[in-house]
Amino acid sequence: MTPLTLTRFHRARLMQIWRSAGWPCKDALEIDLLAAQLVVLHTSPEGCETLRLTEEGIRTLAQARQRGARALSAHDRLGQKFAGHLLASGRIVWRELSLRAVIDGAVPEAPAPIPATSSPLWSEDTPASRTAANVWRMARPDLFSVRNTSVPAYLQPMVHEIKYSRSDLLSDLRHDAKRQAYQWLCEECYYVFPAGVAEPDEIPEHFGIWVLHGGLDDGRFELLRPARHASCTLPFAVWMALCKATPLRGEDETAQAHLGEPGAGELPPADMP
Structure with a gap:
């Protein structure tokens, strides 16, 4: 045979x-x-x-x-590992969504070149776009997640950018427009990288920091700094992108309760309405 x-x-x-x-x-x-x-x-x-x-x-x-x-590359494995961490905490997670975001029109005229290891999050700026009051860009956050809830006020959308190497992280930090897009899409934005890649004071203070201690197979994540919280209502375009995309699957999706519904095991934070 x-x-x-x-x-x-x-x-x-x-x-x-x-x-x-x-x-x-x-x-x-x-x-x-x-x-x-x-x-x-x-x-x-x-x-x-x-x-x-x-x-x-x-x-x-x-x-x-x-x-x-x-x-899988080391970057992908780190992203996959942190996605599992988010799923275990009861969040719904998407990887590498293409989302439209609004940024300030004052974009630097000559952004620093992006290393070959870092893929651009949107197309190159045009002279016409730089003069606009507000500019639309296509952003591609590594991980986008929301709480598993039926109450819009409890969604708490988050963006997590995965940076396995120092060069990749520094390249991202040089592009303010990218960070503006991340922040426009969510209430909290984080950088995730292995311990030793960067010091907390090298990251803008409104971004949170997660670091991985140990290897990609057996390491553990530590929250070094929480992100600055800013209220955010998901725009309709983002909702449409989420509807058309497939979220990542957890180990046991049936065990997830919906926040705001009777019998939910997790209560919303006290400062939420």
Whole structure:
């Protein structure tokens, strides 16, 4: 028998079978997986059919995940790790959304060049845009999150910018327009980087700071400085972007309560209306 060449669709189906009750779809993908002996069809005494991963199927899935983890850059791994930290605290998290933001029209005429390791958050400034009173820019925060709540006043939108290296952080700090865009989109804005990359007094005081102590696999996060809070109502354009994007999944989404609803385990801060 010719070995099966696994595609991303095969791997996705294996993960779906692993995470679900394994109800068969009876499609071509399942024929491939059954023939490769990565899954087995089980029939209960009542005649109910379900699919189960074999030992080879589990091993194949684990190897695919390990390859994916190795392919991630250190920046992506740090972002993924902090996203998990936010999800565990009960927030809804999106990665690298493209969001429209308003900034002050007084943009520096000659911004410092961006290193190749740092991707621009929006298109280059034009002379016409610099003379406008307010300028729209497309911002791409690394992590954008809101509280899991049904009450708009409790959303507390946040932006977290991930900076794994000092050069990437300093490049970002040289662009005031980017920081203005981050702040316009949220109530609190943070920089997240490994311990030792920068000192707190190098970061503008209205930004909060999270640092990672230890490695990307077993390190822990510490809040060095809370961000300055500023009330923010999410604009309609941001709501539309959130509706069209898919948030990250937590380990157990069903355990999250909605703030402001009966039985919610977390109460809003005392200073909120």
